[in-house]
Amino acid sequence: MTEADNYNIITDQALVKNRIFVGNLPVCTREELASIFLPYGEVLGSVVQKNYGFVQLESEEVANKCAMSLNKSTFKTKILRVRNANNRAAKGTNANGNAKNLQMPQVPVTVQGGIVMSAAAAAAGEPVINDCEIIVVNRDNTKYAEYIEHRLRNIGMRVDVLFPNEDVMLGKVLANISSRGCLYAVLVTPQHESLSSITVNILYGVPAEHRNMPLEDAVNLIATDFRLKGQREAVNNSAGPASMPQPQRRHPDQMQQLIDMLADNRPMTALQYECIIKYLQGEREDQLKREVGEANAAAKLLDPDPEIELQKKILSIMNKPAVTETGIELMYPNLEAVRDDKRLMELLRDERVIAAMETIFNSDTLFDAVAELL
Known part of the structure; x- marks a missing residue:
């Protein structure tokens, strides 16, 4: 739709019954304004002025439903005033001079991204x-x-x-x-x-x-x-x-x-999940402060993630230099020194140690470990 077509539709007096006035409007684009009304029906045109705007809808029925549902809704932190463009009663005057009888009490709702977040129609002061x-x-x-x-x-x-x-x-x-x-x-x-x-x-x-x-x-x-x-x-x-x-x-x-x-x-919606997550994170921080105090809570929140620490250790092992590149201090300088260690020799003669060593050498575990190192 061209700008001229949009202007002709939004100013056509024959379509005024299908038109909605939006007051206390924050700074937004025509598309953002139209997105509020999309769940209710087709939007034929829209215009945005300073602090107010108009939206042209497909029928009077849809316009009436929007006026009833979206009045006092919240859009970009501002409470909107939504009414039919031809509803003089909303300004305080009508044919009988009695505007109060034509106005229904409204229930506050929240609009985010064009989606109504709560019930909006009202009757007898209670949400329907x-x-x-x-x-x-x-x-x-x-x-x-x-x-x-x-x-x-x-x-x-x-x-x-x-x-x-x-x-x-x-x-x-x-x-x-x-x-x-x-x-x-x-x-x-x-x-x-x-x-x-x-x-x-x-x-x-x-x-x-x-x-x-x-x-x-x-x-x-x-x-x-x-x-x-x-x-x-x-x-x-x-x-x-x-x-x-x-x-x-x-x-x-x-x-x-x-x-x-x-x-x-x-x-x-994803935005609703995000709101819950941020709220619960704040509640968690407050609860930690109540349980362990301000200083301890700050330290607790700064504790490293165990999973991240494990990943760091694995990467550290993988990135270590090869055995040939590192100097190793041997426990025994030569074979004679090994034989002189009586406690070690007694341990090596123990049947349980011999059985354990045979199990390791006869299994694939040792070869797998060596293969990974190579």
Whole structure:
């Protein structure tokens, strides 16, 4: 897309309903701004100005979802203000002069690299987490996806249909959905619709993928697993507080969320793993200081790695000069001196020593050692 095409799209008043305003925007490129919205749908254009920007999306539905999900999200350490470009209520005025009724409370979320790191929709002041997300690769399969959505809603699940941009890898989409706390992801492709099947991803606990399941079997699998999970949680909630007090969380909330995701074996990004590693390294250093004191902790952290030390010793042995190049101080100057050592002669006459020496000379061990030296 040329700059002129991008400008024409982003300024077209006929498309204002599909446009998003982003306030408190840090310094970034158009591509970085667009990457925040890619998991929700196709980005048709974007413009970046000082402290704010606009993003043109493919439909009003996608724009509304982005405005609801990404408001008060964090991007490059700044909290974004995201709303529909034509939403005058966000500025404090509307047709009835009442803006508060049109604004929904938002839940803070974090955005890194264009991926939403936590749940973002809100209702009644509490975050709404979908039980299942239906990922539609091709919009031609929208009706099939909506039929699946209807089937899952009938069993009491909170379901939403997601149209990710084709440039976003499926693994990133699944990691995004899982990080929100979603339990299941359903993949819909043209092949699935032609075969009346779907692919089911169970995201909690030990993740599992069930590819190309017949639709009826897949719906029954999700319904049964969802029901059993609810029963287990009900039992744990009723028995847990009475039998065992819940430990207080010492970790920061965002880090605790990452640790919980790791414990549940949910899909995670490389950046999330890096955050956990750095955090745990800091915790290790603090714990060492508490256990052995500042000075001893510093010495402990500087202790050489045993594996590295072993490698150094091996290299040192391999790099030693040949025997002929080194001066050796002999224990006995001649054979007569050896014979004069009575203790040595008695030792050499010992039957156990003789048997051990015969074993060494008769085995391949000595030859292998000599071969390695040569």
